[in-house]
Amino acid sequence: MSYIGKSIKRHDGVQKVTGRAEYVSDIKLNGMLHAKILTSPHAHAKIVNINTEKAKALPGVRTVLTGQEENTLVGIYMVDRSALASGKVRHWGEAVAAVAADTEEIAEQAVKLIEVEYEVLPIVFDVKEAIKPGAPQIHENAEEYDYIKGVFHPEPGRNIANRTKVRRGDVEAAFARADVVIERTYEQPQVFHLPLEPHGSIVQWGVDDNVKIYSSTQSPFAVRDLFAHGFGLPRNKVEVIAPYVGGGFGVKSGIHMEPLVGMLSKRCGGRPVKFIPTREEECTTLPARQGMVSRIKTGATKDGKIIAEEAEYLWVGGAYADYGVNISRAGAMTGCGPYDIENVKVDSVTVYTNHVFGTAYRGFGHPEVFHGIERQRDLLAKELGMCPVELRLKNLLMPGRKTITGELITENTGRVDKCLKLVSDKLKVGEGYTSQQLAEMKKTGKYRGKAATVLQKSPAMPTSSASSAIIHMNEDGTVHINVGGVDFGQGTYTVLQQIAAERLRIPIEKISVAPGVNTDMSPYDWQTVASRMTVLCGEAVCIACDDVTRQLLEMGAIALRASKHDLALEDEHVYVKQNPHQRVHYSKICMGYTYENGNAIGGPIIGRGKYIAQGLSFICPETGQGKTALDWTYGAHAVEVEVDTNTGDIEVLQMASCLDVGRVMNEAMLKGQVVGGVLQGLGTALSEVVRYDDKGRPLTRNLTDYKIPTFKDMPGNLDVSYVETPQLDGPYGARGVGEHPLISITAVIANALANATGVEMFDLPLSADKVRAALRQAK
């Protein structure tokens, strides 16, 4: 194979390095107006009155909208959020009113002239309090919301938007039998996705309800679907364009500001309206990753076999649970990690609170679950006096065994044990330091420690999640691929080019992927989430290529007067196998073939491919049993840290990460996903935290108060490696990998901290001040 596995360069590199790649904020349309929003200064309050008269009177203002006048409920899984707050606000920063005006400055002035009277309500910030009877309710009418029945299980009146359960075996009996039982609670704050590009949108709601939307989105088809559904429009009237998208990490999946901007445009006679949130609005109006409080109880025999595990995951859902309900569901499915445990009880619960609401973030609940699970494994090993790597190897899921939801693991599922051995051998995890090294550490107060963790993830998506692809051949035999999934940086389009080059035997530079998605022209794709593109869209492209191949052979048979059976493709030609110099170039047949006398036959070659997740099932509402995983990607991280016991600083000296990717499709881009994902994970582990004051007002509203890793925060040496256990239904054996590098990073750092200093920390982030305080307390 000439293209698969090669480090082919990005398809869009030139556009991006020259500044020509156009993002939503770069687009200007004729007659375009600018929108600004007024947001809530309270975390929970009744809206008593809104006066917009002064704002309306300002010259240049074209419309002012409040949720009381016009509104729509939007949501992908739990339809609980309206475009503008109506009746009450449920988090600080929630949009309450909006203005469209000739310029941004006028819109901003107008927003300041809107007067809102609030009646402040008690806030709910603690998930454990929120679910108690008698707690203030954030959604009084929760039972009226629309959601997918049978898939999600809300408990109205308890601030619970969903509870997903997994039950296997008999945990109580197993705990009674266990030689050791450990139980711990872990708290993780909300964190921000922080793609550098904000959620821009431009909407033009024209005459006769023709709507055109430009959006910085991972999910153009979901935006179309939810927008049309929310306003009762037919899908063919709504066109969604996703141009270049400046990162997403999940926060640009589902639907966001488009309905609000659409309503503004409609009220302005169909003039296009542009809304680009400020960084503060990105941090307070748009969603974050959910926080979590987990309690995990683990029972094991004295030789280290885990026989029971009970986990309660309380997700800090924030004010709206739109996407959050599916994260708690995904968290339950993966609730005990890649371990073979006979007796399991998991409750995973999305809780409404007055935080800014939560949504999908790279890893979709797995980083949060694995923080507790992988901490718990090291704590158990310590309790038993075992090597933590040995303990894991003893309990990992192996072929022939079943997951906690009853799914059979086979030889082709992937090998987490190989990943773990690879990384722990590389860093010699489990081996101690020499007495000389230890003496040196004591002298400097800088203690080193090592740890390793494992990870797993499968896509969490509807059982009918589908992708499609169309391939056009141009006059000269070059190729355009058209898909409905978005490349917002992860590099999927380059991999699709590689697949097509490989299959159609065309040099890669002759294959283009149409940049951006336009739902009027691109074939359908559910959403670009869940590390599903290489697998599902990749399969669709394989099938579309096979369709093109069939047509090339048909036309080649005519041109070469040979049976299709005797023909093959190579080097942009159809040729006769037994006589290779008898061949015809694609350009002679891809628009039809013309005989010597002028007669023509055929026509343009267009290939079509579609693929849908195979064999996924709904789960049993009582036990969680069922098949939800399209593919499991396993992996492991190992780390060596140095902890400065005077300052509490943790420095990452070296790391090794390994994933069972099935098949390396593009090594350089794969490494890019790992290096980027690991650093993002280190941010979660060491510094990132969304903070609020006691009135629920966010304190982290900019990039100074909310710190993401910079050039200075790169880990020392990061060794990246792969295991390749082919996925039978993945293209060339590949499986999804975009999210995985971020999973289990927080636990590996906390485990290494414990190994270095003996201090066990459970909550995140492991910022220097907290580590220092914990070290002091331990003394």
Added chain:
Amino acid sequence: MKAINLTVNGEAHKVFCPENITLLTLLREYLHLTGAKVGCAAGECGACTVIYNGKPVNSCMVLAMEAEGAVVETIEGEAKDGKVSPLQQAFIDNHALQCGFCTPGMIMSARALLDENPKPSRDDIIHAMEGNLCRCTGYEPIITAIEQAAGGVR
């Protein structure tokens, strides 16, 4: 409204604009050079970096009015004669970009660094680039790209 005279990518411009706008707004909205991006509008991310009288600046923190007579270089001027510069090529070759939103700012910061210090050490690079945030790449490939551009012929 006021008139400002400045040179951008070698071309002289006279721009009529309100007095309170930033250089970034002037470039993006009045000269339609949208390569410099708005990541924060507060000097915290570097996505808007341009070279201003020879020095890299966050153009969201410079008032347009201060730019009277200034010489400004933006990402749009980096490629010459229809060819990407060696620095741009090094970014492509080393996979130093993913979503690309930080890339124009990264390249302008790197350009300013290399103009000043053609053979920067790894520490020099980290120090010079520290104000440019990237959420996608993990930075390592960006350092490699700059090192390669510094090593190659310019």
